[in-house]
Amino acid sequence: MLEVKHLAKNFGSIRAVKDVSFSVEPGTIMGFIGPNGSGKTTVFRMILDFLSPEKGGKVLWDKQPMNKKVYELVGYLPEERGLYDKMTIEDQIVYFATLRGMKRQNVLLEIDEWMKKFAVKGNRKDKINTLSKGNQQKVQLIATLIHRPKLVILDEPFSGLDPVNADLLKQGIIELKENGSSIIFSSHNMSNVSEICDKLAMIVNGEQVLYGTIQDVRENFGRIKIFLETDCWTVEDLEQLEGVQTVMKTSPNNYTLILEDESYGRDLFQKITKGQYISMFSQQPPSLEEIFKMKAGEAIHG
Template structure:
């Protein structure tokens, strides 16, 4: 188990991280979200001992992280860094050796990993000959091939097309099934919502949201109503508690409510003649919550 307790880090007058705490258990995926400069990368670097916290501690299985534990970590930094004139194979062997693995352990695995991530190129090809997307996949393999128990991914989906993003998602899920603890940051809330068991949102270095993804969404209330009925947008706007009404390209009305209970009267009116194709009250999406929370002054 990874425990992060009361991390604080300042750079001069700038408080980059303020009292950040969380726990990640085996097989759990946690999203760390926030605007640029919110403190995500600083938090990662403190966990990796690349920065020293002013106060707080990072524990692995109840003990301070040692050099031996770092061999169990896979880290994908936001700033990608491969050696362009080195072959794919030698690149993977080198980074694995940095994590305490022998060449004889890793070499038999390389072909399967290149196939798993659909890397377009031979293992003898130099990295500089690969497309940007394939270079990124090689770096992901460097992060995962030694089968780490803790995986930290800083914006792993950046620059990936939908097909390659799906390959990465499967790689993350496979590591989860194998018991890895995974933290990743992303500005794509769909990735976070789909993959994560829990999340933390940072704003100006502080935790402003924390908990299971489902619970965080529900705490904002089911105030978004999808409706397909005989009621016109004009009629819907007259109901108490209706803030705005929009219509999708498919002709479904999206009604934004002041509170979830306001949907009851609309349901009764819409179904007075029986069946209607669509009535669904949902909490705001993670992206909507992100925009709302990141744009507010946190009290």
């Protein structure tokens, strides 16, 4: 299990990271979210010992400080992609895998299987500089994951991937989870976080503002949204109901209501349905994307 405790980092007078703490258990995926420049990559670099945290900050693996042996169990995909253009796919993957303790012969036996898994176009003897940007990215993902790391850190792994290739990556991440890896990835795409993460942490301006399971984080904001499908009401009538803050008409018979408080939901159900059948009345917490915008907006506007 990865444990991050009270990480902080200063660059001169700039406080880049302020008291960030979380854990990632074996067989779980954590989404690490926040606006650009919020400190996510700095936290990753402290976990990997590329940067030293301020006094009091700790990074533990299975209750012990990180060390060289543990780092051989880590798969890291940086935001700044880096491959050797003149190398072949095979040589590139072998190079990174052997750095992580794999035997060359074992790597050679697995390359074709991994290329098929990530649908890399070309063959193992093709040079990196002949590949498309998307295929280069997939080769780097293979190099990150082929040694089946116990701790996986992916910095914006979905950046630049089309929906088909993003799904291939999700499948690869889920497979690692099923095999017991602890996985953490940063992303600006909240649908990716919602789909495959067990929990999330959010930092804004270096400060941790959210942490918990996906459902707990959403529920903490209250079930303040109602999705409604009915042909018996108008926007104007719905806006007059007590507890309704705003109403959006999303299609001819579909509405989204934002409530002042989730407690109004029960009475609104009675008033809107009038004891009759309607196609849909669903009371939900805000989406992760809405929460992201809300917390990021608070930081911008103070």
